Amino acid sequence: MIATMAAEVQKAVxxxxxxxxxxxxxxxxRAAGYALHALSFDYGQRHRHExxxxxxxxxxxxxxxxxxxxxxxxxxxGSALTDEIEVPKHAASTVEDDIPVTYVPAxxxxxxxxxxxxxxxxxxxxxxxxxxxxxxxxxxxCRPAFIEAFERLARLATKAGVEGRKIVVHAPLLHLNKAEIxxxxxxxxxxxxxxxxxxxxxxxxxxxxxxDSCTLRAAGFREAGVEDPALR
Amino acid sequence: MIATMAAEVQKAVxxxxxxxxxxxxxxxxRAAGYALHALSFDYGQRHRHExxxxxxxxxxxxxxxxxxxxxxxxxxxGSALTDEIEVPKHAASTVEDDIPVTYVPAxxxxxxxxxxxxxxxxxxxxxxxxxxxxxxxxxxxCRPAFIEAFERLARLATKAGVEGRKIVVHAPLLHLNKAEIxxxxxxxxxxxxxxxxxxxxxxxxxxxxxxDSCTLRAAGFREAGVEDPALR
Numbered sequence: 001m002i003a004t005m006a007a008e009v010q011k012a013v014x015x016x017x018x019x020x021x022x023x024x025x026x027x028x029x030r031a032a033g034y035a036l037h038a039l040s041f042d043y044g045q046r047h048r049h050e051x052x053x054x055x056x057x058x059x060x061x062x063x064x065x066x067x068x069x070x071x072x073x074x075x076x077x078g079s080a081l082t083d084e085i086e087v088p089k090h091a092a093s094t095v096e097d098d099i100p101v102t103y104v105p106a107x108x109x110x111x112x113x114x115x116x117x118x119x120x121x122x123x124x125x126x127x128x129x130x131x132x133x134x135x136x137x138x139x140x141x142c143r144p145a146f147i148e149a150f151e152r153l154a155r156l157a158t159k160a161g162v163e164g165r166k167i168v169v170h171a172p173l174l175h176l177n178k179a180e181i182x183x184x185x186x187x188x189x190x191x192x193x194x195x196x197x198x199x200x201x202x203x204x205x206x207x208x209x210x211x212d213s214c215t216l217r218a219a220g221f222r223e224a225g226v227e228d229p230a231l232r
Numbered sequence: 233m234i235a236t237m238a239a240e241v242q243k244a245v246x247x248x249x250x251x252x253x254x255x256x257x258x259x260x261x262r263a264a265g266y267a268l269h270a271l272s273f274d275y276g277q278r279h280r281h282e283x284x285x286x287x288x289x290x291x292x293x294x295x296x297x298x299x300x301x302x303x304x305x306x307x308x309x310g311s312a313l314t315d316e317i318e319v320p321k322h323a324a325s326t327v328e329d330d331i332p333v334t335y336v337p338a339x340x341x342x343x344x345x346x347x348x349x350x351x352x353x354x355x356x357x358x359x360x361x362x363x364x365x366x367x368x369x370x371x372x373x374c375r376p377a378f379i380e381a382f383e384r385l386a387r388l389a390t391k392a393g394v395e396g397r398k399i400v401v402h403a404p405l406l407h408l409n410k411a412e413i414x415x416x417x418x419x420x421x422x423x424x425x426x427x428x429x430x431x432x433x434x435x436x437x438x439x440x441x442x443x444d445s446c447t448l449r450a451a452g453f454r455e456a457g458v459e460d461p462a463l464r
Contacts, residue, residue, distance in 0.1 A: 067308070153385050
């Protein structure tokens with residue numbers, strides 16, 4: 001999706017969660033020549049250790065700047081990631097239309113909307129998001145049709161779009177599985193020891209090893225034939 | 233746009249700013265039979281008196297509930313409404329493609345995204361937004377094509393959409409001018425004395441009378457042949 005080196009250095013807003021996927025998406029965008037402006041969210045998520053991981057990954061990626069927006073999605077409730085609903089263990093959902101309880105309503109729509117505002121203010125030509133349709137097929141807002149619809153919206157929603165400057169949405173992991181993502185990242189020098197994936201870590205950030213996210217991560221490293229440096 | 237009485241009471245998320253437009257949009261949706269769940273934002277705007285107005289209007293509309301989401305758009309800067317840029321006086325911009333400095337990047341996209349999350353959690357079938365393409369033609373995110381693109385996105389972004397329950401976006405003021413909006417509202421019993429429009433009020437909330445918003449409001453009341461009760 002990001003095939004060619006940008007002719008001149010273009011700015012991209014990188015949605016950075018501190019997880020494995022967004023770290024890899026950032027490394028791919030950096031390798032494509034983008035100057036990265038990272039954006040993270042503190043939205044009342046259970047897994048706030050992600051935010052510390054996001055700061056570490058941003059530094060490792062050499063981003064131009066890293067901004068953080070705070071809001072509280074708990075005002076709506078509705079997800080095991082922000083609510084008092086229990087995070088499910090040993091039950092990864094990868095079936096189409098079987099939407100897991102860890103799904104946060106409209107989360108990626110909200111994240112992309114803030115990224116769009118940020119992109120417009122700094123005059124960035126791209127937004128980079130590490131969504132992945134294979135491992136998260138249960139999340140509607142991780143699917144290709146959603147990304148395309150948002151890109152279309154971005155053209156109509158912004159001063160930049162109206163004035164003919166297109167803001168593209170790069171989702172370079174969209175069609176990769178976890179093992180392929182890890183292999184790409186390792187080639188690009190991503191230090192996965194800096195990343196955090198667990199939905200339900202201990203107080204000190206130790207992954208539970210049993211939630212969907214831990215299970216997918218472990219399977220990905222196993223299939224890629226790489227040791228997970230976060231578990232060393 | 234909301235032509236028929238809903239067959240059974242349907243929930244709608246109402247984006248409520250406390251201004252004249254959203255109060256009228258709410259009254260139209262209520263008259264169409266919707267149970268209203270109001271949503272307001274505290275986003276670091278200069279005109280925070282809007283938030284008090286939103287609470288008064290919500291009560292007058294008899295909403296089921298009124299939730300407020302806080303975030304800080306000043307983290308991006310870029311608009312006279314959230315920034316240190318001066319609010320322009322006596323210079324209403326209504327020219328297509330002449331985008332005013334009071335435009336907040338991606339604001340309506342962000343607002344609609346939160347409304348979408350809220351709609352999904354409470355299982356609402358509609359989002360109501362008081363945008364108006366005539367008086368705000370300078371704002372890309374107040375145009376019909378934008379609203380349509382968001383509705384399309386909503387179908388793809390949500391569990392509800394994936395499961396076949398459509399979330400529609402009602403923008404009942406889209407093609408009305410300010411005077412027509414005021415006439416509709418007066419017929420529906422909206423008390424405009426509760427609403428707040430000024431972009432740059434005094435400390436006690438007194439409208440400046442000179443910003444784009446005050447100017448449009450005054451012209452609307454004049455043209456509608458109605459006295460503005462907020463100025464009594």
